Amino acid sequence: MTMRVAFLAAVCAAALGALPAAAAGVDRLYILDCGHISAADESRWTPGLNVGVPIDLSDNCYLVHHAQGWFLWDTGLADAIAALPNGVTGLNGVLHMTKPKTLAGQLQEIGVKASDIAAVAVSHTHPDHIGNVELFPQTMLYVQKAEYDWPGEGGAPRFKPEHPVTKLEGDHDVFGDGSIVIISTPGHTPGHQSLLMRLPKTGAVVLSGDAVHFKDNWDNRRVPGFNFSKEETLASMQRIADILAKEHAQLWINHDKAQSDAHKKSPEFYE
Ligand SMILES: [Zn+2]
Numbered sequence: 001m002t003m004r005v006a007f008l009a010a011v012c013a014a015a016l017g018a019l020p021a022a023a024a025g026v027d028r029l030y031i032l033d034c035g036h037i038s039a040a041d042e043s044r045w046t047p048g049l050n051v052g053v054p055i056d057l058s059d060n061c062y063l064v065h066h067a068q069g070w071f072l073w074d075t076g077l078a079d080a081i082a083a084l085p086n087g088v089t090g091l092n093g094v095l096h097m098t099k100p101k102t103l104a105g106q107l108q109e110i111g112v113k114a115s116d117i118a119a120v121a122v123s124h125t126h127p128d129h130i131g132n133v134e135l136f137p138q139t140m141l142y143v144q145k146a147e148y149d150w151p152g153e154g155g156a157p158r159f160k161p162e163h164p165v166t167k168l169e170g171d172h173d174v175f176g177d178g179s180i181v182i183i184s185t186p187g188h189t190p191g192h193q194s195l196l197m198r199l200p201k202t203g204a205v206v207l208s209g210d211a212v213h214f215k216d217n218w219d220n221r222r223v224p225g226f227n228f229s230k231e232e233t234l235a236s237m238q239r240i241a242d243i244l245a246k247e248h249a250q251l252w253i254n255h256d257k258a259q260s261d262a263h264k265k266s267p268e269f270y271e
Pocket of ligand 1: 129210
């Protein structure tokens with residue numbers, strides 16, 4: 001085989017292995033600061049370890065520009081917290097939450113209006129992820145049916161019943177070109193989901209949601225005691241690991257502050 005033929009064969013092999021029209025429609029990804037969380041005891045997330053050790057968590061939202069419109073992944077802590085100089089405490093004082101910047105203000109800074117957002121998806125329905133869903137009352141919300149139907153406190157619905165919603169039962173390719181794919185990863189909550197993105201320059205990235213909270217928990221397959229299902233969490237972590245290997249993808253862990261601090265934040269963006 002000549003060099004040229006070998007090269008073409010290699011190109012064809014690579015093309016066959018690629019997923020359809022990878023990254024066709026996506027060109028920009030912004031990481032937005034959607035709140036800060038601190039806790040006096042890390043062992044809430046690392047059972048039996050780091051007892052009494054304080055921990056800070058990042059809380060990001062991710063905004064993606066696609067040829068068919070803007071897509072928002074997670075909505076963070078409620079913007080109303082930004083107006084409270086001392087933030088708020090949650091879970092009977094276990095967590096302290098502050099919001100140095102609003103989501104609305106960060107969208108404005110890059111010239112994006114709420115009505116420009118074509119689709120929003122949340123990893124799950126904990127308050128640090130759904131705080132601003134109603135900034136986008138007309139926007140289609142993508143959530144797993146198992147999460148949507150999971151009764152909230154006192155049987156309350158997780159979302160406003162009038163909010164447009166697509167209830168998913170598994171994975172979903174948001175714009176149909178493989179560039180933004182919701183991945184079902186139950187365990188942290190009944191209908192938890194993660195996100196696979198295929199960016200033109202950065203390559204494939206998986207956004208964890210809360211399938212895992214910290215890099216160290218990922219490396220050690222550690223499951224917080226308060227998760228809905230330990231078994232499902234472990235299976236979902238393995239599923240993510242398989243996707244990372246297949247896609248040569250990076251794993252961006254939403255609440256890992258050290259990793260998050262090393263990433264570019266809006267108005268800078270990834271391509
Ligand atoms: Zn969270």
